[in-house]
Amino acid sequence: MTTQVIFKIDKNLKDKAMKKAQNQGIAFASVLKLATKAFVEGQLNIAIVEREEFNAKTRREINAAIKDIEANRNLSPAFKTVAEMKKYLEK
Numbered sequence: 001m002t003t004q005v006i007f008k009i010d011k012n013l014k015d016k017a018m019k020k021a022q023n024q025g026i027a028f029a030s031v032l033k034l035a036t037k038a039f040v041e042g043q044l045n046i047a048i049v050e051r052e053e054f055n056a057k058t059r060r061e062i063n064a065a066i067k068d069i070e071a072n073r074n075l076s077p078a079f080k081t082v083a084e085m086k087k088y089l090e091k
Helices: 011-023 028-040 056-070 082-090
Strands: none
Touching (some): 011 028
């Protein structure tokens, strides 16, 4: 027994997906069926992560920190013991 699934999708995304499926010689419906089957079998993991948007000031600070790390500037040395770290921080 089969059933029909109806959902809304952005037209441009659908058109691109259909074109890609066609170029690979597979029906778009088959792509959706295979993706659904893979999802159910645990072979397709979907992680939804919101993209972090920083304001201009934060973005500048992060970029500056990345440049410092790449240039090996403004970094603490590696510590072998907690006592060594405490001594460094207390001076």
